[in-house]
Amino acid sequence: MAYEKVEVYSPRSLAEALELLSQKRELIKPVAGGTDIMVMLKDGVLKEKELLNLSFIPELSYIKESENRVLIGAATKYREIRRSPLINAYSPILIEAIRQIGSPQIQNLGTIGGNLGTASPAGDSIPPLYILNSRVKLQKLGSSREVQIDKFFLGPRKTVRESDELITEISIEKMDPGSYYFFEKLGLRSANAISIVSAAAILSLENNTVKYLRLSLGAVAPTVIRAVEAEELAKDKELNEELIDRIAKLAAESTKPITDIRGTAEYRKKATYGIIYEALYKIMKGYGKKVEYGFENTS
Amino acid sequence: MEANVSFFLNGKKVSVKAPPAKSLLRVLREDLGVTSVKPGCEAGECGACSVLLDGQVVTSCLVMISQVEGKSVITVEGLEKDGELDPLQKAFVEEGATQCGYCTPGFIISAKALLNENPNPTDEEILEGVSGNICRCGAYPRIYNAIKKVVKKDGV
Numbered sequence: 001m002a003y004e005k006v007e008v009y010s011p012r013s014l015a016e017a018l019e020l021l022s023q024k025r026e027l028i029k030p031v032a033g034g035t036d037i038m039v040m041l042k043d044g045v046l047k048e049k050e051l052l053n054l055s056f057i058p059e060l061s062y063i064k065e066s067e068n069r070v071l072i073g074a075a076t077k078y079r080e081i082r083r084s085p086l087i088n089a090y091s092p093i094l095i096e097a098i099r100q101i102g103s104p105q106i107q108n109l110g111t112i113g114g115n116l117g118t119a120s121p122a123g124d125s126i127p128p129l130y131i132l133n134s135r136v137k138l139q140k141l142g143s144s145r146e147v148q149i150d151k152f153f154l155g156p157r158k159t160v161r162e163s164d165e166l167i168t169e170i171s172i173e174k175m176d177p178g179s180y181y182f183f184e185k186l187g188l189r190s191a192n193a194i195s196i197v198s199a200a201a202i203l204s205l206e207n208n209t210v211k212y213l214r215l216s217l218g219a220v221a222p223t224v225i226r227a228v229e230a231e232e233l234a235k236d237k238e239l240n241e242e243l244i245d246r247i248a249k250l251a252a253e254s255t256k257p258i259t260d261i262r263g264t265a266e267y268r269k270k271a272t273y274g275i276i277y278e279a280l281y282k283i284m285k286g287y288g289k290k291v292e293y294g295f296e297n298t299s
Numbered sequence: 300m301e302a303n304v305s306f307f308l309n310g311k312k313v314s315v316k317a318p319p320a321k322s323l324l325r326v327l328r329e330d331l332g333v334t335s336v337k338p339g340c341e342a343g344e345c346g347a348c349s350v351l352l353d354g355q356v357v358t359s360c361l362v363m364i365s366q367v368e369g370k371s372v373i374t375v376e377g378l379e380k381d382g383e384l385d386p387l388q389k390a391f392v393e394e395g396a397t398q399c400g401y402c403t404p405g406f407i408i409s410a411k412a413l414l415n416e417n418p419n420p421t422d423e424e425i426l427e428g429v430s431g432n433i434c435r436c437g438a439y440p441r442i443y444n445a446i447k448k449v450v451k452k453d454g455v
Contacts, residue, residue, distance in 0.1 A: 007300050008319035008365040031363070038361045039342045041320060051320060055366045079355065103431025104409065106343055108355040109362065191430035192344045 002044050010053040014060060014139070018166060020052060022141040025163040028052050032075050032114035035106055060113070060168060063087060068174050074113025074137075074167045078102075078125075081112060085295050090174035092291060093128045093181040093200060100124060100183065103191040113167040116152065119159045120194075122219040126153075127200035128183060129172065130224055131214035137169035144168070153223040179204040180288040182279040185218070186271055188262065195219045196263040197271045199251070203239075203283060210234045213247070215276070220255035220268050227251040239284050248276040306367045308333070309377030317364050324348040324359040327374065335375045335404040339433070346432030349405040350374050356412035358431070375404040378411065386449050387411055396445040398436030406432045410446045419450060 009028070011017040021028065029048040031037045032055070040046040054060060060075035063084045070086055078098045081087055088095055101107060101115075101124045115125045116136060126149075134149040138161055152159055161167060175181065180203040187193030198218035204211040213234040215227040230250040237243050257268035282288055302319035305312060308331065315330050324341070327333040327350070339345035341360040348359045351373035359372075378385035387407050390396070397403045406429055413420055413428030420428060425446055434442060 003320040003322070004300060004318045006318070006320035008302070008363060010365055010368070033361075034363055034366065035343055035361050038322060038363065042322075042341055042360075051363070053363065053365050056368075102343070103346065104356050104412065104428060105346060105349055105358040105361075105431040108352070108357050191427075 002046065003041055006041065006046075006049055006051060008051045008053050010056050012056050014057055014166075014168065017052060017054065017057060018139060018141045018164075021166055022164045024050060024052075030054055030117065030166060032111040032117070033077065033109040035102070035110045036114065036118045054166075065090075066171070069171050070174060072112055072170045072172065074116075074169055075111050076113075078107040078110050078112070082107065087172075089293050089295050090291075091128075091132055091172050092289070093175065093183055093202060094125065094132065094172065096181065096183040096289070097124050097128045097198075097200060100185055100190075106192065112170055116170065117159070117161070117167055119153055119157050119223075121156050121221060121223055122195040122198070123224070124183075124185060124195055124198060124218065126224045127198055127216040127218045129170065130216035130226055131200055131202050132172040132175070134173070135171045136167060137171070138162075138165040139168040140165045146171070150226065155222045175202055175291045176204055177291050177293045179291050180283045181291065182283070182289065184275040184279050186275065194262060197257075197268050197275060199272065199275050199279065201276070201279065203234075203280070203288075205239060205283075208239050210237050210239055210243075215247070215251060217251065217255060217272060220257040220272055222256070225254065227254045229254060239280070241281070241284075244277055244280040244284065247280065248273045251276050302365060304364050304368050306369060307371040309373055310371075315364070319363065319365040321364050322360050323350070323352075323362040323364055323367055323372070326364045327359060327372075333374055333376060337401050337404065339401070344433070345402070346405040346409060346429075347402050349408040349432065351408060351412060354412070354415065356409050356431075373408075375407050378407070385411070386452065387414070387445070390445040390448040391442075394441050394445040394448060396438055396441040398434075398438045402432060402434045402436075406434070406442055410449075414446075414449065425450070 028050040030052045060073045062073040115123045135146045183200045185195045185198035201215045218224045230247045252269045252273040257265040259265045305314040337347035339347035343358045343361045350359045409429045
């Protein structure tokens with residue numbers, strides 16, 4: 001079996017982990033929750049023969065406030081993010097997406113940094129991170145840098161992370177109070193299904209006029225994308241059915257989907273239109289979710 | 300490649316020598332003889348190998364044994380107390396919530412995790428709580444009834 005040939009290092013501090021990474025570089029693969037790596041190992045597609053187990057480094061797991069941002073340690077599990085009063089209050093779109101990731105079992109193992117490191121175009125935490133103007137902190141022995149989320153991914157399963165760097169923190173923006181948001185995904189089953197299409201949006205309205213729209217799409221291009229043309233079109237316009245139709249059309253046109261076992265490219269384009277139309281329509285009719293900065297509801 | 304790992308299995312300390320990247324599922328079955336954890340998909344999708352890891356439900360196929368050092372692992376064998384089955388186990392028997400039985404330990408573990416955290420879940424919370432488990436016989440209504448039975452007992 002493939003696992004018999006694999007060595008695992010389990011450092012107890014970040015310093016120790018960075019030291020190991022600087023020595024071994026591309027020979028070793030960092031593992032956070034393990035929900036992707038264990039499947040790669042079983043399928044015999046993991047090329048590294050050494051794993052860097054990050055589960056015993058408490059300093060990589062935290063959620064804290066920093067002015068207009070919330071900082072999340074890379075090894076923070078989905079479970080903890082979902083239950084975080086800070087994120088529920090300030091950046092609930094991330095909660096909305098994480099509720100729909102995997103299953104309780106996966107949410108108890110998987111981490112946000114792991115989702116970034118895996119860099120699947122269908123990673124469900126990623127569309128909200130795009131519209132929260134997130135920054136990814138990469139640390140190596142003796143230095144660190146921050147990368148804007150839209151500069152972090154190079155393609156499916158490819159990122160700008162150098163082999164001696166570790167993803168250590170994700171910084172997200174606090175959403176404006178009163179803004180609307182949604183995260184919608186289509187999959188074959190409500191739990192544990194890889195997204196066929198996903199969309200995340202933040203919509204700020206004043207007297208039914210769009211102050212700004214931020215819209216990102218998952219699983220319809222080599223990386224998650226922002227639907228920039230649709231965002232620009234929406235600005236300063238009245239939110240009505242005609243505008244919603246044009247936004248959804250422009251967003252669908254901005255996709256570059258593939259045909260695979262989960263859906264055809266044509267289906268993905270149509271579904272992109274459909275989920276955006278429906279979600280914006282609900283907001284227009286008063287059924288949208290709104291950022292309240294409230295601290296009661298943490299499920 | 301071998302590593303020594305110690306952890307608490309159903310309350311008792313155990314030590315195993317195993318390849319460090321071997322899954323907790325395979326260590327439980329092959330090295331410790333705990334066969335209630337079932338290999339289904341071995342990709343985290345079916346939930347048949349679910350265990351409680353430090354009290355939280357996880358699919359043991361996705362956990363490396365190296366990650367378990369010092370932690371607590373509970374399988375269905377660990378749910379009975381003083382020779383008495385757990386109320387959930389009893390309810391599964393009484394409601395006939397099992398057809399072939401392959402998924403049953405995983406479902407009970409998921410339901411246990413849910414009720415430990417939230418003794419009075421709503422229907423929606425019950426369905427989400429076991430959403431990571433699949434029953435290919437389609438015994439879902441009976442599984443739901445069994446969980447609901449325990450909720451009602453505690454709730455009233």
